[in-house]
Amino acid sequence: MAAAAPAAATSPQVVAIVAAVRDELAPTISRLQLVPDQPWFVGQMACRRLVAAVTGVGRERAVEVVNTLLEEHHPGRIIHVGFAGGLDPSLRAGTVLNVRWVIDGRGAAYSVNNDVPQATRDIPERPQGACLLTADQLVHAVADKQALYARHRATAVDMETFHVARLAHQRGLHLTMLRAISDAATMAIPREAAGWVKPDGSENVGAAILHLLTRPWKIPMTVRLGRNAHLAGENLAKAVEGMLREM
Numbered sequence: 001m002a003a004a005a006p007a008a009a010t011s012p013q014v015v016a017i018v019a020a021v022r023d024e025l026a027p028t029i030s031r032l033q034l035v036p037d038q039p040w041f042v043g044q045m046a047c048r049r050l051v052a053a054v055t056g057v058g059r060e061r062a063v064e065v066v067n068t069l070l071e072e073h074h075p076g077r078i079i080h081v082g083f084a085g086g087l088d089p090s091l092r093a094g095t096v097l098n099v100r101w102v103i104d105g106r107g108a109a110y111s112v113n114n115d116v117p118q119a120t121r122d123i124p125e126r127p128q129g130a131c132l133l134t135a136d137q138l139v140h141a142v143a144d145k146q147a148l149y150a151r152h153r154a155t156a157v158d159m160e161t162f163h164v165a166r167l168a169h170q171r172g173l174h175l176t177m178l179r180a181i182s183d184a185a186t187m188a189i190p191r192e193a194a195g196w197v198k199p200d201g202s203e204n205v206g207a208a209i210l211h212l213l214t215r216p217w218k219i220p221m222t223v224r225l226g227r228n229a230h231l232a233g234e235n236l237a238k239a240v241e242g243m244l245r246e247m
Helices: 022-031 059-073 142-152 161-171 191-196 205-214 216-246
Strands: 011-019 035-037 040-045 048-054 075-086 096-103 109-111 118-120 130-134 156-158 174-183
Touching: 011 022, 011 059, 022 048, 022 075, 022 216, 048 059, 059 075, 059 161, 075 161, 075 216, 096 161, 096 216, 109 161, 130 142, 130 161, 130 174, 156 174, 161 174, 174 216, 191 205, 205 216
Parallel strands: 011 048, 011 075, 075 174, 096 130, 130 156
Antiparallel strands: 035 040, 040 048, 075 156, 096 109, 096 174, 109 118
């Protein structure tokens, strides 16, 4: 993939907040009192202008939407938020991670310390701070989580962050990566859950209801997952607000 052109006239007073899925971003939108300005959500905190966006699921959508946001609003910093599946068995649902390393599982990595991401292949054996693995698909089985943890020693897994980090590296943008655990390492989620979110990041309620109508024994697990997601979203919103106040 060719490197993106450097962003023009970025402003440190403009902060972009992006997430793949609407449910990941909704509590932050509410807490920061952002208002719709289609396709964005906009607001203000002190002297900073805030622009938030739901990118949709997967690498292509994340890169496309973030690129468009950069061209229209020229933020100097991106705060990338969302849920992640736990790989480290010590982490409980709702735990918020300020990610310091993000890897693709194929040897490429970026180090991030609330600064411009730096490409690296030298991750310490016991890195300080959370290490996030970006996978190509939803990791749903406990055995798969255990295998990924043994192989990569990553703290958690998601599907978009590595690609956003690469874009921020190419554009010279400051990046903060916040992930909240929605399903702990010991919790399996339905394989079909990938279809409960539409490609644009909105809920596919019909697919979820159809799945549960034909598999009612999975309702308790789904309720638990929903509670975890609510907790993760609220904790993310608090973390974003706290970070913005400290800037």
